[in-house]
Amino acid sequence: MRIAFLNWRDSTHPEGGGAEHYAETVCRGLVARGHTVTLYCAAHGDAPASETVEGVHVRRQGGRLGVYAASTRALRADERAHGRYDVVVDVQNGVPFLSVLSTRSPVVSLIHHVHREQWPVVFGPVSARIGWLIESRLSPRAYRGRQYVAVSERTREELAGLGVDEQHIAVIHNGTDEPVALGTARRPDPTIVVLGRLVPHKRVEHAIDVLARLRPTTPGLRLRVIGQGWWHDEIAAHAEQSGMADDVDLLGFVEDGVKHAELAGAWLALAPSVKEGWGLCVVEAASHGVPTIAYTNAGGLSESIVHQRTGVLVDDLDEMTHEVARLLADHEAREEMGAHARDYARQFTWSGTVGAWERLLLHTARGKAPVAMTDAQSLTVRG
Template identity: 65%
Template sequence: MRIAFLNWRDSTHPEGGGAEKYAETVCTGLAARGHEVTLFCARHAASAALELKDGVRYARQGGRVGVYAASLRRLRAVERAEGAFDVVVDTQNGVPFAAPLATRSPVVVLVHHVHREQWPIVFGPAAARVGWVLESRVAPRFYRGRQYVAVSQETKAELVELGVRARDIAVIHNGTDAPIETGTPRAGDPRLVVLGRLVPHKRVEHAVEVLARLLPRHPRLSLHIVGDGWWADEIRRAASERGVEDQVRLLGHVDEVTKNRELAEAWVALAPSVKEGWGLCVVEAASHGTPTVAYSGSGGLSESIVDGWSGVLVDGLDAMVSTIDTLLRDPGERARMGAAARDHAALFSWDRTVEAWEALLARVVRGEEHTGMTDDFDHGPAPR
């Protein structure tokens, strides 16, 4: 198949994150299976307009907002020069690309999560209202009858609430990389870790607050923050205001070995995000036997974490503080939960994710009826 994949950014972008990891891994996996794949995404200062990497052609154009129109123009130009793609994947990261305006090829819509909660956090009231109307009312009508892919059952349920037919939505989870064995033991002193982009809706300030509240009970406690983003200065300010700047390390963007070492050394991971489509950071930490504490009602985190077994879902900041305090005091429970987290993470392979995508795209190209298929996993024993 000739496949076009439209995504806001790629992993080389300074603000790239889990959605970019998902897109690139799926594209690379499809290319390795013999398909011709082009990934259209935004350009940034350190990127090339055209690049071939791991068998995938990267076509970069436009910036934060301009990427949408620029990618449609380039998609149209490529199809004029080389012929139509067999299928186009349109990633709706709050704002869809509106690929049907540029191609007559079948279009599959990929949604990581619904941005209901994020719009007012990231934008002012007027822009947030426009964005939410576009996502919740315009997009479901514009793409009516097309095949959707959600990365979790929670995202599928939210799309159904917006009017997308359940039978039009397939669920294809994230995979996870085999952990890099760094050979480093768990840190001798208690340590928390947060992994992800530093943007407002990730609420990394909550992790800083957890640290500040627990320091009187755990005076050697520290917090390591792995990742970068335009909100980093706000997190530094929060640490300074709470007087814990000496206990907070912002590591920025790090290489894979460093990332794996940080996850392996941490005692507990935190995911205080407002919403995640899946929670790749959770499964990456779990692959090192590090359980995650996150908020309930945060989308796909209720699937990447099996509450009470491979991690804990809590209601509110006070409960997060209390739960982490308990885990820090109980090495036996941390070890039990960490082992369960490792077992849970092992269920999610990128090979399985790519296989599911290949099967779905082939069905779409053949013009078969939409599938509400899911790559559901056996989540292991029931939580205690």
């Protein structure tokens, strides 16, 4: 198949994160299975406008908002020059590309999570209302009758609440990167880790607040934050204002080997985000036997964490603080939970994710009706 992916950013973008890792891993996996894949995404810095990375053709054009029109123009131009794609994957990160208006190729809408809670966190009241109107009203109408993909059952439920036909939504989970065999032991001092982009809705400040509450009674306690983003200075300022600047390590972007070493050395992980589609950070920590504590009503985190088995789901900051204190003090409970987390993470493989996508895209490219499957298990490659 010739496949197009429209994604807001790619992983080389300074604000790239889990959604970009998901898209690129699927793209590379499809290329490895013999398909031709083009990824359309935003331009940034000195990144070339066009290049081929691990077999994936990457086309960068447009900025934060201009990427939508620029990518669909490039899509139309490429289809005029080389013929229609067999299928187009339109990744909606709050704002849709509306590729259904630009191509006659079958379109699949991939949605990691619904942004109801994020709009007012990141934007002012007027922009937030406009954004939510586009996401909740315009988009479901534009993609009505098309195949949807969600990355968790929670996202599928939320899409259905917006009026999307639940029988048109397949669920294809994230995979888990194979953990690097580093032989890294847990740090001798109690260590909490947060992994993710530094943006407001990730609420890294809550992890700092937990640290501030527990540091007086937990000698040596540290917080290590892995990730970069435009909210870095605000997080650093919050650590300073909380008196925790000396106990918080903002590590920024790190290479994969360093990331795995940091996760393997942590005692606990926190995911205080407002909303996640799945929670790639959770299963990455779990692959090293590190349980995560997150909020119950944060979308897919209630699925990537099995409550009180692979991690803990809490309702507020007070409860998060209590559970962190409990698990830091109980080595046996923490290690048992970590072992269950590691076993759970092993169920989610990128090869399984890519295989599910291949089956679903072949199904869609043949003009067949949208389906509701978990990981597209019952679809066959034969046709």
